[in-house]
Amino acid sequence: TVKGSIDNMSRAESMISAKLRQSYENDLQAMAPQSMMFPGLHPMAMMSTSGMGYSGRSGMGYQGGYPAPYPPMYQGGPPPIASAPPGGDASDPLYGGYEPPFLSDAEGYDPYCAIEETTYLYIPNNAVGAIIGTKGSHIRNMIRFSGASVKIAPMDENQKDSQQAERKVTIVGSPESQWKAQYLIFEKMREEGFVSGSDDVRLTVEILVPSGQVGRIIGKGGQNVRELQRV
Numbered sequence: 687t688v689k690g691s692i693d694n695m696s697r698a699e700s701m702i703s704a705k706l707r708q709s710y711e712n713d714l715q716a717m718a719p720q721s722m723m724f725p726g727l728h729p730m731a732m733m734s735t736s737g738m739g740y741s742g743r744s745g746m747g748y749q750g751g752y753p754a755p756y757p758p759m760y761q762g763g764p765p766p767i768a769s770a771p772p773g774g775d776a777s778d779p780l781y782g783g784y785e786p787p788f789l790s791d792a793e794g795y796d797p798y799c800a801i802e803e804t805t806y807l808y809i810p811n812n813a814v815g816a817i818i819g820t821k822g823s824h825i826r827n828m829i830r831f832s833g834a835s836v837k838i839a840p841m842d843e844n845q846k847d848s849q850q851a852e853r854k855v856t857i858v859g860s861p862e863s864q865w866k867a868q869y870l871i872f873e874k875m876r877e878e879g880f881v882s883g884s885d886d887v888r889l890t891v892e893i894l895v896p897s898g899q900v901g902r903i904i905g906k907g908g909q910n911v912r913e914l915q916r917v
Contacts, residue, residue, distance in 0.1 A: 803864050806892035807855040807871060814838060814853050816878040817871060824874060832866035834859030852890075 688698050809817060817838065818825050829836050839854040855871065857864045868891070875887040895903060904911050 801860060802858060803861050804894050805857045805864050805868065807857060807868060808852040808890040808892075809838075809855055809871070809875065810880060811841075811850055811853050813875060813878065813880050816880075817855075817874055828867055828870045828874075832859065832870060833863040834867040836867050836871075 688695050688702075690698070816824070817828075819827075825836055825838070835856075835858040837856045839856070841853075842850055857867045859867065872887045872889070875889070880887060902910070905913070
């Protein structure tokens with residue numbers, strides 16, 4: 687509440703607006719590294735992860751560094767919001783295997799026109815509990831925020847716990863939603879202390895690409911692959 691003469695209230699409003707603008711610009715600069723990973727997504731949209739308990743730091747790393755943004759042709763609107771079924775059980779063989787619902791045609795969304803990507807992420811076996819959370823709370827939040835389907839493969843019955851070092855996580859969704867899901871998994875891993883000496887989380891990620899696009903990804907003489915590794 688601002689009280690006083692008209693002139694004093696005007697000056698106070700100007701000072702408050704200046705502070706708010708400065709804070710907004712500082713937030714945009716702080717979120718710039720993450721926004722590069724989500725082309726077409728406003729940087730401030732990344733701030734919504736704070737409600738999930740994620741700090742939003744840029745300390746996420748893939749093997750070989752940051753992943754390159756997905757091609758401009760994949761940029762589109764926000765993905766549909768997914769919700770976990772009531773009474774979801776974390777003991778299910780495929781933890782978090784909840785399929786995000788699509789919006790109906792009446793809501794202006796055509797599920798048959800959606801571009802869907804599948805990514806495989808490998809996490810340490812001892813990190814599965816942290817990703818799932820109590821009664822599946824963490825993984826349901828990831829699914830709800832990202833709009834992607836996230837499934838953690840069960841333990842291999844033919845191997846002992848000590849022999850199976852990693853678990854396979856299958857992420858399916860639009861380019862933007864699957865990237866969001868990856869980001870949230872990396873952030874959770876970092877918060878739980880699964881980091882390397884450089885304070886980066888390093889996991890193995892498998893991305894499926896059409897056979898006809900392999901040559902373009904490799905590039906002439908491997909130029910594109912080398913550039914991806916450098917970046």
